[in-house]
Structures are given as C-alpha cells and as structure tokens.
Amino acid sequence: MSATVISGLGIAAPNGLGTEDYWAATLAGESGLGKVTRFDVDQYPSTVAGEVPGFTAEDHIPSRLMPQTDHMTRLALVAADWAITDSGVNPEQVAEYGFGVVTSASGGAVEFGQRELQNLWSQGKEYVSAYQSFAWFYAVNTGQISIRHKMRGPSGVLLTEQAGGIDTIGQARRHIRKGVPLVVSGGVDAALCPWGWVPQLSTGLMSTESDPARAFLPFGADARGYVTGEGGAILIVEEASHARERGAEHIYGEVAGYGATMDPRPGSGRPPGLRRAAEIALAEAGITPGDVDVVFADASGVPELDRQEAEVLTGIFGPRGVPVTAPKTMTGRLLAGGAALDVATALLALRDRVIPPTTNVPGPAPEYALDLVTGAPREADLRTALVLARGHGGFNAALVVRRAN
Template sequence: MSTTVVTGLGITAPNGLGTEDYWAATLAGTSGLGRITRFDPGQYPSTIAGEVSGYRAEEHIPSRLMPQTDHMTRLALTAADWAIENAGVTPGDLPEYGMGVVTAASGGAVEFGQRELQNLWSQGKEYVSAYQSFAWFYAVNTGQISIRHKMRGPSGVLLTEQAGGIDSLGHARRHVRKGCPMVVAGGVDAAICPWGWVPQIASGLLSTEDDPTRAYLPFSSEAGGYVAGEGGAILIVEDADSARERGAAQIYGEIAGYAATLDAAADSPQPSRLRRAAENALADAGLTPEDIDVVFADATGTPELDRTEAQALAALFGPQGVPVTAPKTMTGRLLAGGASLDVATALLALRDGVIPPTVHVTGPAPDCPIDLVTGAPREAPLRNALVLARGHGGFNAALVVRRPA
C-alpha cells in the first residue's frame, strides 16, 4: 500500500500568519486570545476569542473574488496558496484530475450569510447579493480552492465539527491510496460574528471568563469552558513516490494511521469511544502505545470532557505515560480548522524535536492523570505523534503522524 505524506503547510492562526511565524509564536508561548473586535461582544456572556489579526484580504485575494467570498473563505484560500507554494507545487504542471481538495466545515460562511440576511430584513430581497447562493455554503472552501487552482480530482467536505480537520486528512489519504497523486486537505473556519457566536454560547461549553489568560484552561482544576477562535491549516497530502519524483521541497511526515468513532447520545450510559478511535489509529499505523512520543489533545476545556479524555489517555498509555500538550490554548478552538492546525503543529514538533506548551495552565487537575506539558517547550526525540479531536454530536477522530526516515 502506498505511503501518504505531507509536503506543504499553510497556516492562518490567531497567533501567527504563515507557518514559521505561527510556529515561532507557539514555541514562545504567545497567545492570540483577546476581547472580540470583529463585533461588540458586550451584550453576550462570552467576550474572548482567538482572532486572526493583521490579515489584509486585499493583499492575498484577487479583487474579483472579494465580493463573493466570506472572511472564512479568504483565510482558506490564503492558507491553500501558502501550502501549495510551500510544497513547491505548480498546479499547471500537474494533471487537473490528479489533484483533489477535501476540506472540513462546521457551518459554512456565517458572517457572509448574516450580512445578507440583514440586507433582506432591513432593505428587501433586491439588496441580497447573488453570491449568497453559494458563498455561505459549507462546501465553499473546497469549491473555491479547486476552482482557483483547477483541481478537478476527487474532492469533498467533512462536517464533523471540530473533528473535521482530522477526518479531511483521513479522506485525503484514502484518495491518495486510490491513485490520486495529490490532495489539498485540512480546515479553516471563522464564525466570530453574532450569528456564529450565539450557537456556541447555547452549547453551554463556551467560557464566560473575561481574562484571556484564564478563559481557556483545559485539564486544569479551574477549567470552565473553551474559547473559540478562527483560522486553521491547509496541508498538501501526496503519494510519497509521486512527491519524490516531482522533487518535493520537503516531506514533513507520513500520515501513518487514522480512525474515527461516534459516541452515543449525550444522555446514553455508554462510555465515550475516543479511546477506541486512538487504539484503531495506532493499529492502522502498525504501532503500539509505547511507540507514541507525544499526544496533541482535543482539550475541550470543560471538566467532564477533559476528565474523559485524560482518563482515556491514562488507560491507553498508563498514568503520565506519554507527554500530552494542547497548544490550542494560544489560539482557541478553531471549529473545523482546529484539528488540522493541531496536525500541522505535530508535524512541526516532529521536525524540530520539541513539544510546544499548554500555556496558562500550571498543571492538570487530580482527576486528569496525564503528563501535561506546561510552562515552556519540552525538547524530546520525537518519532510518532497522536492527534485527537472531538466534534459536537459525538464525533471522535485520531491521526498518527510519523517523522520521515
């Protein structure tokens, strides 16, 4: 069976624009969390988010695309451009049907949709943009990336909420194994507007703390919910032989194992299947728990869900059996963009032999028996990393990435 590798990364995150800027900020413990500026959050109980600052769409997006794209899609197009450039790919030199696109989404371009609905209610249907017919759509990032780069190979979109970024990479690997040489995959999301904010508040999982340094403390005894963010990562996934034949600039790592499970309804007595997802991903990679050098945790930030994840890790690896980190404390949970950003971060950690910290958290709660990396980066010889993600609705996803030989 062919080996599937990652050859390019494109990152738009609250604490860094571009892969190396993001990675430097992450190792420095620089947080991108703060009071919301994209709208006035004063009337809402949750006011902190991870916003992508310093991004000027006009510098990255052609003027003809500006009227038909949402902030989310502009970030996604920019990340895809950077990933393609980073991989050293010239799409025009590759067969159009040999390049696919698989992205993750949570609910589509809600900021664009909110604006057009406001126009409809306040001014009438004549003032609603014709682009509303597709600009809001949950598959719009896949569509716009594929159109922009003439990628007509197998494509799709995964709607598994915050697990989607991993699921998109799992599906990309499937396409590569079936013969598609290259797939653009990952997730970029943005829902920091009233229409996107209210549903997250309604979930009861969003932090109401006003101090950015105290708002998102996963695995801590002071955990009180998560902070939402925007952005994510796009990755270039290729067949290893094809990548070498075209002279790929670098190989960040191999997608060695993938698995997904679905939990029963919230009121069911059945336990979470997160551990099973991790076990199945390890089996898919042909590895044992002893082979994993670091876990990038889902880190919901709510006591019950954190405890469930920590105990699943302790059962699989043993208490404090493997270093665990959640660098998303610097970005917030990015909806469909979060898991792919964690995978990109894991690949960078494997490349440089360093585990980024879980900032703002001093240590895990007594009922979370894990070796949580806090305070500062931890240098370590890293070969294999496990990345976990959970999405609202019971979605669990696990991905194993391996450092190239």
C-alpha cells in the same frame, strides 16, 4: 500499499499568520486570545476569542473574488496558496484529474450569510448579493480552492466540526490509495459574528471568563469551558513516491494511522468513542502505545470532557505515561479548523524535535494523572505523534503521524 505524506503546510492562526510566524509564537508561548473585536460582544456572556491578526484580504485576494467571499474563505484561500507554494508543486503540471480538494466545515461562511440576511430584512431582496447563493455554503472553501487552482480531481467537504481537520486527511488518504497523487486537505473556519456566536453559547460549554489568560484552561483545576477562534491549516497530502519523483522540497511527515468513531447516544450507558478512535489509529499504524512520543490532545476545557479525555489517555498509556500538550490554549478551539492546525503543529514538532507548551495552565488537575507539557517547550527525540479531536455532536478522530526521517 503506498505511503501517504504531508508535503506542504499553510497556516492562518490567532497567534501567527503564516507557518513559521505561527510556530515561533507557539514555541514562545504567545497567545492570540483576547476580547472579540470583529463585532460588539459586550451584550453576550462570553467575550474572548482568538482572532487572526494582521490579515488584510486585499493584499492576498484578487479584487474579483472580494465581493463573492467571506472572511473565512479568504483565509482558506490564502492558507491553500501558502500550502501549495510550500509543497513546491505546480498544479498545472499535475494530471488534469490528479489534484483533489477535501476540506472541513462547521456552519459555513456565517458572517457573509448574516450580512445578506440583514440586507434582506432591512432593505429588501434587491439589496441581497447574488453571491449569497453559494458564498455562505459549507462547501465554499473546497469550491473556491478548486476553482482558483483548476483542481479537477475528487473533492468534498466533511462536517464533523472540530474533528473535521483529521477526517479530511483520512479522506484524502483514501483518494490517494485509489490513485490520486495529491489532495488539498485540512480546514479553516471563522464564525466570529453574532450568527456564529449564539449557537455556540446555546451549548453552555463556552467559557464566560473575561480574562484571556484564564478563559481557556484545559485539564486545569480552574477549567470553565472553551474559547473559540478563527483560522486553521491547509495541508498538501501526497502519495510518497509521487513526492519523491517530482523532487518535493521537504516532507513533514507520514500519515501512519487514522481512526474515526461516533459517541453512543446519551443515556445509553456506553463509553464515549474517543478511546476506540485512538486505538484504531494506533493499530492501523502498526504501533503500540509505547511507540507514541507525544499526544496533541483535544483539550476541551470543559471539566467533564477533560475528565473523559484524561481517562482515555491514562487508559491507553498509563498514568503520566506519555507527554501531552494542547497548544490550542494560544488560539482557542477553531471549529472546523482546529484539528487541522493541531496536525500541522504536530508535524512541526516532529520536524524540530520539540513539544510546544500548554500555556496559561500551571499544571493538570491531580486527578487527571497527565504529563502535561506546560510553561516552556520540551525538547525530545520525537518520532511519532498522536493527534486527537472531538467534534460537537459526538464525532471523534485520531491521527498518527511519523517524522519523515
């Protein structure tokens, strides 16, 4: 069976716009969390989020696309452009049906949808954009990326919230095993508006701490919930021999194993499904826990969920048995963009042989028994990384990636 590799990355994150800017900020421990500025947040109990800095859509997006796209889709289009450029592939030179697109989503382009519904309520139907028919839709990123680059291969969208970025890579690999040479995958999300904020508040899981340095502390003794953010990553998933034959400029890593599960219904007495997802991914990669050099944790920041994940990690690897990191403390949880960004970060870590830190957390709570990388990056001869993700509603996903050389 042919190998599947990652040949291109495009990142838009709260602590860096562009892959290398993001990576430099992450290694420096620079956080992108702060008080929300995209709307008036003072009336809500949660006020901190990660916003993508310095993004001027008009500098990147053709004027004809501006009226029909949301902030989320504009970020996704730019990240996809960067990923394609980074891969060195020319979409026009790929077979007509040889380039697919699979992205993750949570609630769609909610900022666009909210604005047009406000126009409807306050001014009437004549003031609602005709683009409302599709611009809010959860599949819009896949659609706009495929149209922009004339990608006519298999496409789709996966709605598994924070787990979605990993699930898209798993789906992309399925397409590649069926003969499609390249697939755009990953996810970018943006829901920093009241319509996107209130549903998250309703879960009771968001942090209400107003100090950005203390709002999101996964695995810490003072953890009090999660902080959301916008952005994510787009990755070019490619069949390995196709990448070699076209002379790909670089290969970030190989997709070695993937697993996905659902949690049982509440009250069933059965354990959550995260451990089983991780074990499936390890088995598919043909490795043992001792072969894993670092884990990029889901890192909820919700104490009970942190405890569950810590039990998974100690159950598989033993107490403090593997370095664990959660660089999402610098970005927040990016909904459908979060796992894709974690995978991209893991690939950069493998490339440069360094584990980025979990910022703001002085150390894990003792009962978790984790080797949590905090304070500063940790150099290590990294060859294999495990990335974990959980989506609201019971979704679990795990991905094993190997260094390219």
